Structure formats: C-alpha cells, structure tokens
C-alpha cells in the first residue's frame with residue numbers, strides 16, 4: 178500500500194517554528210516511506226481562520242522546500258462530506274443533542290495539551306419532550322456516545338497508547354451548536370476521503386487518537402498509522418505558539434537568513450541533524466531514518482518534548 182501523509186495547518190496566523198517542525202517531521206516520516214503528501218487547510222474555526230494566512234502558509238511551505246502533492250483542500254468547503262459522515266454516524270450509534278455550553282467553543286479546534294476534560298453525560302438521557310422544549314430556547318450541539326471500551330494505538334513514535342473512551346474521554350462533540358462540524362469528525366472524514374494513511378502530528382493530539390479511531394471504526398473507514406512526534410515547547414514547558422516571538426517566522430528569517438538555515442536549525446533542535454547547519458528538507462531526507470531518530474530522542478531525554486532555543 179502506498180503511504181499518504183498530510184500537512185494540516187490551521188490558518189490562524191503566520192507559521193512559527195512549532196508548525197514548521199511538525200510539517201518537517203511529517204514530510205520526512207512520510208517521504209522516507211516513499212509516500213506522498215496532501216495539504217489540508219484546517220479552517221473549521223471560521224472566526225480565527227483567514228484566507229490570507231492560508232496563502233501565506235503555502236508560500237512559506239514552498240519557500241522552505243516542504244512540498245506537497247495534492248491539495249490544498251479547505252475544510253470550510255467540505256460541509257457536505259461532514260454531513261454525510263454525521264448522518265452515517267447517527268445511524269450506527271447514539272448521537273444526541275447537548276445543551277451544555279463551553280464545549281462547543283472548543284470543538285472546532287484540535288484539543289492541544291491540557292484542554293481535555295471528561296464529559297459527565299449530562300444531556301445523554303434527556304427525554305424527547307424536554308429536548309424539544311430546550312431546543313426552542315437554544316440550539317444544541319451534538320455528542321456521540323463513548324462506549325466503555327479500550328481503544329489502543331500502536332504509535333510509530335510513542336509506542337502503545339490506550340484509552341477507555343467512557344472513562345478517559347466521555348461522549349464528545351461531533352457537531353457544534355452553530356451547525357458546523359467538530360474537529361474530531363471533520364479530521365476523520367477528511368483523512369479518509371483524502372486517502373491519508375499515515376498521520377504525523379504533535380503528541381498533544383495522541384489523546385484524540387482513540388476518539389478518531391472509534392469514529393473511523395463506526396464509519397467503516399479503517400485506521401491509518403500514527404506517528405506522534407515530541408511537542409516543541411518553550412523554556413516554561415508550554416507548546417510553542419504565536420506568543421513566542423523568538424519562534425515567529427520573521428524572527429527565524431532574521432536569525433537564520435535563508436530557508437535552509439531555518440530548516441537546518443529546526444532539524445537540529447528536533448534531533449534530526451547533529452549540527453546546527455543550513456540544510457534543505459531534501460538533504461535531510463537522504464539521511465533520515467525513523468528508528469535512528471527515535472534512538473537519538475531517547476538518548477536525549479525522551480519522546481514527549483523538545484525544547485525550543
């Protein structure tokens with residue numbers, strides 16, 4: 178089977194070192210298996226996403242030599258596919274309206290570290306007359322029932338990881354009250370329809386994988402392989418974000434001068450390169466070996482985090 182990976186950036190700002198690192202590792206892990214790459218713009222969160230950021234991300238990927246083979250596919254244009262998946266899901270298991278509020282806001286974006294909580298099942302057994310009454314006051318979101326079953330992923334980087342969906346996750350949102358579809362459902366439908374077989378992303382999303390596998394199984398999609406790479410964090414241990422000015426694209430260009438300089442530095446931080454020297458992705462690929470990289474990470478302190486500097 179041919180390997181297909183993906184870049185899945187959220188166009189909510191210009192890329193920073195953390196996004197480039199995730200894309201570079203995806204590119205290396207997928208291409209080193211002879212695979213191709215799909216580009217998907219994850220603009221489900223319509224308030225935070227901007228077309229101009231998506232354009233900039235593509236220009237940045239191109240200048241960095243992070244090439245893709247198909248796409249861009251925009252999540253904002255794929256509601257029909259998500260609706261089909263949602264309807265299919267409703268036929269396979271319990272999907273019910275939920276009138277609780279905060280979860281909704283979160284459901285559009287990938288839940289990064291520390292953003293998880295277990296839903297108590299508050300709205301699971303509301304009688305239909307009550308659902309009708311409440312629906313007049315407020316549009317509900319929709320949750321899928323989480324079974325008391327263990328889902329196990331054999332991750333290419335993190336090894337075996339398992340979760341009991343009922344106790345570690347709880348029923349989760351697949352459609353938001355504003356009618357849009359939640360990250361967990363959208364990503365599963367997209368990965369399937371776009372033919373993605375190998376998902377490489379930061380290990381803060383490892384805890385979303387059992388939910389996604391559960392949806393894949395219900396929808397008859399089959400499970401892709403997963404490689405959750407260590408999270409790139411700042412000195413205080415937090416995932417890199419726009420907050421970290423020294424990791425911004427402008428700062429990277431100012432410091433490392435060329436795209437090869439940026440890639441080389443990030444590859445060095447990631448343990449892909451021994452020395453901090455300019456290198457285009459293609460040169461890294463010629464020497465990249467997943468097992469060797471993992472051994473190097475283990476020797477340097479583990480698979481959970483890498484510190485940006």
Ligand code: GLU
Nearest residue numbers: 185186187219287364378
């Ligand atoms: N769009 C997500 C992000 O920017 C990635 C989601 C995924 O890889 O499944 O972090």
